[in-house]
Amino acid sequence: AQTVTQSQPEMSVQEAETVTLSCTYDTSESDYYLFWYKQPPSRQMILVIRQEAYKQQNATENRFSVNFQKAAKSFSLKISDSQLGDAAMYFCAYSPDSWGKLQFGAGTQVVVTP
Amino acid sequence: GAVVSQHPSWVICKSGTSVKIECRSLDFQATTMFWYRQFPKQSLMLMATSNEGSKATYEQGVEKDKFLINHASLTLSTLTVTSAHPEDSSFYICSTGKETQYFGPGTRLLVL
Numbered sequence: 001a002q003t004v005t006q007s008q009p010e011m012s013v014q015e016a017e018t019v020t021l022s023c024t025y026d027t028s029e030s031d032y033y034l035f036w037y038k039q040p041p042s043r044q045m046i047l048v049i050r051q052e053a054y055k056q057q058n059a060t061e062n063r064f065s066v067n068f069q070k071a072a073k074s075f076s077l078k079i080s081d082s083q084l085g086d087a088a089m090y091f092c093a094y095s096p097d098s099w100g101k102l103q104f105g106a107g108t109q110v111v112v113t114p
Numbered sequence: 115g116a117v118v119s120q121h122p123s124w125v126i127c128k129s130g131t132s133v134k135i136e137c138r139s140l141d142f143q144a145t146t147m148f149w150y151r152q153f154p155k156q157s158l159m160l161m162a163t164s165n166e167g168s169k170a171t172y173e174q175g176v177e178k179d180k181f182l183i184n185h186a187s188l189t190l191s192t193l194t195v196t197s198a199h200p201e202d203s204s205f206y207i208c209s210t211g212k213e214t215q216y217f218g219p220g221t222r223l224l225v226l
Contacts (some may be wrong), residue, residue: 035214035215037217043152043205043207043219043220044217044219044220045158045207045209045217045220046217047115047214047215047216050213050214091157091158095215098212098213098214099146099211099212099215101148101160101163102148102158102160102209102215104157104158104159105157106156106157107157
C-alpha cells in the first residue's frame with residue numbers, strides 16, 4: 001500500500017521569505033502522480049502544483065516549485081516570496097493515475113507572519 | 115479544470131435521520147467521482163469511488179449500507195448518510211477530474 005508522510009505539522013515563515021515543506025511517499029509503482037493541495041480556513045481544497053513521475057523536470061507554478069527526487073521518493077514544495085494569503089494547511093497527495101483517487105499526507109500548517 | 119459544487123454546504127440533523135449530500139460536476143462529464151471525509155485537524159480520508167451507472171467501490175472500513183452512493187448521471191453523485199449518529203459528524207468533500215482532481219467546497223455535517 002502506498003503511504004504519504006509529511007513530517008512537519010507546522011511551519012512558520014515571514015512575509016517575502018521562502019519556506020520548504022517536505023513530503024515523502026512509498027510506492028512500488030514506476031509511473032504515478034504527485035500533488036500539493038492547499039486548504040485555507042474556508043476548507044476548499046485548491047490545487048497548488050502537480051508532478052508526473054515520468055517527468056524529470058521539477059514542476060513550477062509562479063512562486064511555487066517542487067523538488068522531486070524519484071529515487072529518494074521525496075516531493076518537497078518550496079514557496080518563495082511568501083504572502084499572507086499563503087497561510088493554509090498544505091497537503092501532499094499521491095495517485096497512481098492522473099484521474100484517480102488520492103492518498104493524502106497528514107498536512108503541514110503554514111503560518112505567515114508580517 | 116473541473117468546476118465542482120456541493121449541496122448543502124452546512125447541515126444539522128437529529129440522530130437517527132438520513133442526510134443526502136449532492137456533488138455536481140458543472141463543466142465536466144464525470145464518470146468517476148470520489149468522496150472523502152475529513153475530521154477536524156486531520157487529513158482527508160477516501161471513503162468511496164462513485165462510478166456512473168454502476169455500484170460504488172468502498173474503502174476498507176467504510177460501511178456501504180450506512181453511506182449510500184448513487185451516481186445516476188455524468189454530472190451528479192449523491193452521498194446519503196443513513197441513520198446518522200454524532201460520530202458521523204464530519205466534513206464531507208467530493209472530487210472529480212481528468213488530469214487532476216478538483217474538489218467541491220465540502221459539506222459540514224453536524225449530527226445532534
